[in-house]
Amino acid sequence: MQWKGVMPAMTTAFDAELKVDHAFIGRHARWLRDNGCAGMVCLGSLGEAATLTFDEKISVIQTVAGAVSPQIPVVAAISALSTAEAVALAQSVSRAGAQGLMILPPYVYQGDWREMKAHVAAILAATELPAMLYNNPVAYGTDFTPEQIQELAREFPSLAAVKESSTDVRRVTAIRALTGDRLAIFVGVDDAIVEGIDAGAVGWIAGLVNAFPRESVDLFNFATEGRKQEAFELYRWFLPLLRMDTVPKFVQLIKQVQQEAGLGSARVRPPRLQLEGPELAAAKADYAQAAAHRPAVAKRSTALPR
Known part of the structure; x- marks a missing residue:
């Protein structure tokens, strides 16, 4: 399991009856892999995990692992209302083909550090898979501080990475200051x-x-390689779309962009509803603007296979 590079938080495709569209998910995963992505992260917030049944979650992992593994790793997000369910999910996705875990705090209950540490520890102990801690206090109300992350890293060797989504870039430097190169840090916004x-x-x-x-992938590589002018040009073009990832309706927005690009459907499961009215018009306009002004430095993604 290599914790580096661009790993999509994969959307979960639904058919016209809002059933999981496994055929599309498999094609989508292969297309992402063929366009340079380093791994697949399934069942996260963008994957609408809260609307999936336990069995659906396992089947999504099986589909994606069957499509791209062993060429690139599949990471399963672990989220649940209870620790017992999270442990059972971690064990099941391990058998279904996941090579890593992304551990979320429990839904709904915003516990203190003692409780959240016990929750994470139970999941880490449930399998031998390496894991990433997902810190997103904006969405989940639970904030894993750099000091708490350092404590987890000291006590649990299988904790290998952190997805930092606090929106505060200073957290990256704070975690590095406390843990050095012990953990791979991923940007989550x-x-x-x-x-x-x-x-x-x-x-x-x-x-x-x-x-x-x-x-x-190009933007990530330009930034990593210090190609600042190319990174800036591509980033400036991309930002109106990238900002869609930071608002409450990010799932609807990103799926709408997929549909506008001919790369999926805007269908979401309730309680989410598809965009309409001014929100839909704004999303369409942002996509059209981006499509019409793609910078020369950007490489177009290859066509999604049928």
Whole structure:
């Protein structure tokens, strides 16, 4: 398991009856791989995991692992209302073909550090898979501080990475100051990727990559290699779309962009509803603007296979 590079937070495709569209998910995963992505992260927030049944989650991992493994790793996000369910999910995705875990705090309950540490520890102990801790206090209300992350890293060898989505780039430098190279740090918000790399991040769990993988990989590589002018030109073009990843309706927005690009459907499961009215018009306009003014430095993603 190599914790580096651009790893899509994969959307979960649904058919017209809102059933999981496994055929599309497999094609989509292969297309992302062929456009340079380093791994697949499934069942996260963008993957609408909260609307998937336990069995659906396992089947998504099986589909993606069957499509891209062993060429690149599949990481399963572990989220649940209870620790017992999270442990069972971690064990099941391990058997289904996942090579790594991304551990979220429990849904709904915002516990203190003692409780959250016990939750994470139970999941880490449930399998031998390496794991990434997902810190997203904006969405989940639980903040794993750099000091707490350092404590977990000292006590649990299988903790290998952190997805930092606090929106504060200073967290990247703070975690590095406390843990050195012990943990691979991934940026988890799309519109902070260049700044995050400058601060020491080595990976990107990306959202708009679902529609623009080649461009996302190029941006990551330009920033990592210090090609600042190329990175700036591409970043400036990309930012209106990347900012879609930072608002409450990010799932609807990113899926709408996929549909506009001919790379998926805007279908979401309730309680989410597809965009309409001014929100839909704004999303369409942002996509059209980006499509019409793609910078010369950007490489177009190859066509999605049928």
